[in-house]
Structures are given as structure tokens and as C-alpha cells.
């Protein structure tokens with residue numbers, strides 16, 4: 617399986633941690649499962665996925681992070697999660713998928729998020745977890761996720777994403793950066809990184825597309841004192857299993873089930889289907 621890779625660097629004499637990724641493959645894997653949705657919802661989900669795919673590069677050991685974005689209309693939710701091994705998932709909830717073709721057809725992201733959007737983050741390992749909730753004052757996902765880090769974790773953060781879809785809503789290219797101010801560094805540096813990213817979008821798209829490029833040298837065209845400190849992979853991974861559907865089958869009554877037929881259940885997140893033979897279903901019900 618081809619993977620996408622996070623490039624981890626320190627810039628400005630170790631005052632800013634800068635992570636970069638070309639996650640075109642990951643984005644394609646996830647967004648191609650959302651064929652029924654419209655462009656705005658694909659961009660919305662895509663920005664969320666880009667953010668978590670870089671946050672994955674900041675996790676250690678058995679840490680994981682889950683994001684739940686709730687729009688002003690609280691039945692509309694976006695989920696994304698990542699672990700330290702770079703396993704990434706992201707999906708729109710049922711209500712958003714259902715509304716994509718009708719109510720939300722011509723809506724902008726700004727309007728979809730609205731005045732009362734919130735981000736709920738659960739982060740940590742199984743033994744040690746914390747939850748933070750912040751609002752979404754920027755109404756554009758990436759600055760709102762940065763806002764979460766500034767407010768809830770007191771880390772000054774900038775997240776930037778480039779995501780281009782073709783006319784037919786396929787992913788043409790997708791890349792992102794995550795910059796974090798290290799303790800004692802001046803906030804001006806983060807403003808500088810932000811400005812450089814937003815005014816050199818093509819540079820970042822081309823930089824990470826090329827294999828075997830001297831990244832340190834290339835990044836030094838834009839930033840001072842660049843040092844590459846590591847790489848880590850990211851990939852789409854759902855983690856669902858046939859066992860997860862036992863409970864759903866259990867909750868059905870015998871009248872809900874087709875007579876003497878096998879059952880096919882489909883994971884809403886990754887589209888994988890699980891087959892239950894008639895005999896298996898009977899065993900689960902009894």
C-alpha cells in the first residue's frame with residue numbers, strides 16, 4: 617500500500633516546529649467513499665482530515681485524538697480521528713450526508729458552520745484522556761482547529777491546507793502544514809509562517825509532490841535555519857471488524873430480518889461490507 621509521509625522539521629533556530637504533508641493519496645481514499653456529497657462537504661471533510669493527518673505526527677506511543685465538529689444546526693456533525701501510528705479516519709454523519717443533495721446544496725462553509733459551531737476534542741491514551749471544547753469563530757475549519765490548540769492546550773498553532781478538486785470532485789492535489797510555536801518563541805514567527813504559507817501555495821504543492829527532493833535545502837528558500845528531524849507515515853485505516861456488527865444484529869428482532877437469507881452489513885465509515893450467513897445470524901439471535 618502506498619502511503620503519504622509527514623515531514624517533521626524545526627525552523628527559525630528550533631523556535632517553530634513545522635510539519636508538512638502531501639496527503640493526496642489519503643484524501644483520495646477517504647473522499648472517494650463520499651461520492652454522494654457535494655463539493656463544499658468534500659472540502660469541509662478534507663480540511664478536517666488534513667488537520668488530523670498532521671496532528672497524528674505530534675502524537676506519541678498509544679495516544680490518539682478524536683475531533684467532533686458540530687455545526688450551528690447541531691444535527692450536522694463531522695468526525696475525524698488519528699493515532700500515533702498515522703491511522704486516519706474522517707467522515708460526515710448521516711444527517712449531513714442526507715442533506716448534501718437538498719438543503720445544503722448551495723450552502724457555503726461559512727454558513728454551514730454558522731455562529732454556534734463547536735469543536736470537541738478527545739485526546740490522550742486509554743488510561744489518561746482529556747476533553748476540550750471550543751467554539752469556531754473563524755468558520756473555516758483550519759483556523760478553528762488552530763483556535764482549539766491556542767485556547768485549550770495553550771500552544772500557538774497555525775494549520776494551513778491546500779485542497780484542489782477537479783470539476784468532477786476528484787482530488788487533484790492535497791497538502792498541508794502544521795506550525796507550532798515552541799516555548800519562549802515570539803508570536804511574530806507564527807504570523808510569518810502563516811504569511812509565507814498563504815502567499816506560496818504553489819511552492820508547497822510542488823515541493824511535496826517531487827520524490828527524492830532535498831527538502832531542507834528547498835524549505836530554506838522560505839524559512840531560516842531549517843532542520844529536518846524525521847518522517848512518519850499516514851494512511852487511511854478504519855479499524856472496523858465483523859464483531860462490531862454483532863451488536864447491531866443482536867438489537868434486531870427476528871421480524872426485521874429477511875427470511876432464510878444471508879445478511880450484508882456495510883461500515884458507514886470505510887464502505888467495507890461484512891457478510892453474515894443465515895446460520896450465523898440465527899446463532900447470534902439465539
Ligand SMILES: [Zn+2]
Pocket residue numbers: 854855856883884885886887888
Ligand atoms: Zn470501517
